[in-house]
Amino acid sequence: MAGLEKVLEIYEQIWALNYALALIGWDSETYMPEGSAKERGEVTSVLETMKQRLYISQNLLSALEELEESAESDVEKGIVRVLRRTIKYYTAIPADLVKKEEKVVNEAKIAWRRAKKEANFSLFAPYLEEIVEINRKKAEYLGYEDHPYDALLDLYEEGATTRELESFFDSLIPPLERELKRILSSGWPQDHPLEEAPYREMDMETLNREILNLLGFDWGLMRIDRSAHPFTEGIGLYDVRITTWYHGKDFRRSLLATIHEFGHALYERQCDPKFWKTPVCGGVSLGIHESQSRFWENIIARSRAFASFLSPIVKHHLGIEASPDDLFYYFNLVRPSLLRVEADEVTYNFHIALRFEIEKGLIDGSIEVKELPSLWNQRMEEYLGVVPPDDSLGVLQDIHWSLGAMGYFPTYSIGTVVAAQIKEKMEKDLDLENLIEKGEFGPIREWLRERIHRWGAIYPPKELLRRSLGGGPDPEAFLNYVRGKYKW
Ligand SMILES: [Zn+2]
Known part of the structure; x- marks a missing residue:
């Protein structure tokens, strides 16, 4: 499978999580019952962690490396650039700092x-x-x-x-x-x-x-x-x-x-x-x-x-x-x-x-x-x-x-x-x-x-x-x- 297809196959899961998180985020600001915030917060945090894991997974990293070598079109280069930025964020910031920030x-x-x-x-x-x-x-x-x-x-x-x-x-x-x-x-x-x-x-x-x-x-x-x-x-x-x-x-x-x-x-x-x-x-x-x-x-x-x-x-x-x-x-x-x-x-x-x-x-x-x-x-x-x-x-x-x-x-x-x-x-x-x-x-x-x-x-x-x-x-x-x- 070509690099791009592999990357997009893994990204599909991130895309779906993003979709769910966005819908949840919208609902939290519009129709969510007031008392539901705590439970909602926990759901969001689990989904965020799932997303983060996908981003830094070895699967995605190797597919991305492959794509990086073969990327020719502006679209492929753009995909590599955007993914690299997010991955950099997730890998550069240590988990304890993220936890501390949340708190x-x-x-x-x-x-x-x-x-x-x-x-x-x-x-x-x-x-x-x-x-x-x-x-x-x-x-x-x-x-x-x-x-x-x-x-x-x-x-x-x-x-x-x-x-x-x-x-x-x-x-x-x-x-x-x-x-x-x-x-x-x-x-x-x-x-x-x-x-x-x-x-x-x-x-x-x-x-x-x-x-x-x-x-x-x-x-x-x-x-x-x-x-x-x-x-x-x-x-x-x-x-x-x-x-x-x-x-x-x-x-x-x-x-x-x-x-x-x-x-x-x-x-x-x-x-x-x-x-x-x-x-x-x-x-x-x-x-x-x-x-x-x-x-x-x-x-x-x-x-x-x-x-x-x-x-x-x-x-x-x-x-x-x-x-x-x-x-x-x-x-x-x-x-x-x-x-x-x-x-x-x-x-x-x-x-x-x-x-x-x-x-x-x-x-x-x-x-x-x-x-x-x-x-x-x-x-x-x-x-x-x-x-x-x-x-x-x-x-x-x-x-x-x-x-x-x-x-x-x-x-x-x-x-x-x-x-x-x-x-x-x-x-x-x-x-x-x-x-x-x-x-x-x-x-x-x-x-x-x-x-x-x-x-x-x-x-x-x-x-x-x-x-x-x-x-x-x-x-x-x-x-x-x-x-x-x-x-x-
Ligand atoms: Zn604006």
């Missing part, structure tokens, strides 16, 4: 929730110390060339390095600070009465469904539910699920979350079916994934053309009279604020730059956990001119660190920037504005499929960007987008 994270999640509720960082600080320590060790085991943070970044964005991201934020943040000052002093709206407009959840759900229909949601293979925080779960190529949220007012939040998750889902769904049941089926990295969600959320749904398209639909389903102009400004308020998840597209990247600096410093030891609250507040004031009144609106706001994740945040800014690059490139081929205004999203989906989605994970993110967009992430594209959009 710390279990306790840290609870401590973080309590600390956040009581706005008391000191309740979470000892756990964060341990999480930083675990991540430092992980970096040592995984190895890096230049900075220990590189090893962690690579887990979420293959090939990303500290040095590259430093230069990325150096080209992005200072000009963006100037843009923000300009926008704020120009009298651009910072708030809007529609933020207070109430809706009935039933109506909002119908509106979300109608918009998904128009965007091209495939109801035969996709579904939408609700959860505490919106997310997408690509269970398989033929089962992709999204969730959204409802707040009873400020319909923009529910709608934009729905459209954001649609972008993630479409990326998963439009992978070349030839890659089905292989390790290269699905999105290549978190940054590229986020570029797809941000493209639909920011570039499409926050455009003037979309506001025109949306105005009659909002009136029909929510009974809210809002002119295209109303909707455009309501969707594009620029308001320096405390919370990352509520930030607009102009101020968003400052929140990420702050987290990047902090994570890098924690990992290389130049920042200590105990300094975080004051450092956080000081940087928020410098970047955005706002100071959190307490730690729950400051350093404790995100769940990521409590889950042990360090190196994740920068992928949000990579995605935001790449989305603007996609717009630039797409406009050379399509009359984007006209298509959006008419609600013709087919050519847009097709463009994304052809350039980005169909390739799955066969190329590393930077290589994919080079092939599909000529390079990147390129902060200049995002800055141009901001300069063009936010002017009266």
Whole structure:
């Protein structure tokens, strides 16, 4: 049997376990009865161990070696690359560190929730110390060339390095600070009465469904539910699920979350079916994934053309009279604020730059956990001119660190920037504005499929960007987008 067939025969079991784990993960966030979490946790842990064993099995390793020698096509090389990455992770990190991480994270999640509720960082600080320590060790085991943070970044964005991201934020943040000052002093709206407009959840759900229909949601293979925080779960190529949220007012939040998750889902769904049941089926990295969600959320749904398209639909389903102009400004308020998840597209990247600096410093030891609250507040004031009144609106706001994740945040800014690059490139081929205004999203989906989605994970993110967009992430594209959009 040829190397590829052997590898895929073993991988089929991993694929099936991944499918089961994803379905279980989706259910845990949507329909699982509250009291079932403990039993569910044990099932997940058994399945994870089975998967890990398959990855490091001698069978797979010898088949992979054989494939490595004979691999000629991009697909075969991609399969080898993706498998090698996962195997490296499972073999480099010793089992006792994994066990320790599981234990710390279990306790840290609870401590973080309590600390956040009581706005008391000191309740979470000892756990964060341990999480930083675990991540430092992980970096040592995984190895890096230049900075220990590189090893962690690579887990979420293959090939990303500290040095590259430093230069990325150096080209992005200072000009963006100037843009923000300009926008704020120009009298651009910072708030809007529609933020207070109430809706009935039933109506909002119908509106979300109608918009998904128009965007091209495939109801035969996709579904939408609700959860505490919106997310997408690509269970398989033929089962992709999204969730959204409802707040009873400020319909923009529910709608934009729905459209954001649609972008993630479409990326998963439009992978070349030839890659089905292989390790290269699905999105290549978190940054590229986020570029797809941000493209639909920011570039499409926050455009003037979309506001025109949306105005009659909002009136029909929510009974809210809002002119295209109303909707455009309501969707594009620029308001320096405390919370990352509520930030607009102009101020968003400052929140990420702050987290990047902090994570890098924690990992290389130049920042200590105990300094975080004051450092956080000081940087928020410098970047955005706002100071959190307490730690729950400051350093404790995100769940990521409590889950042990360090190196994740920068992928949000990579995605935001790449989305603007996609717009630039797409406009050379399509009359984007006209298509959006008419609600013709087919050519847009097709463009994304052809350039980005169909390739799955066969190329590393930077290589994919080079092939599909000529390079990147390129902060200049995002800055141009901001300069063009936010002017009266
Ligand atoms: Zn996202």
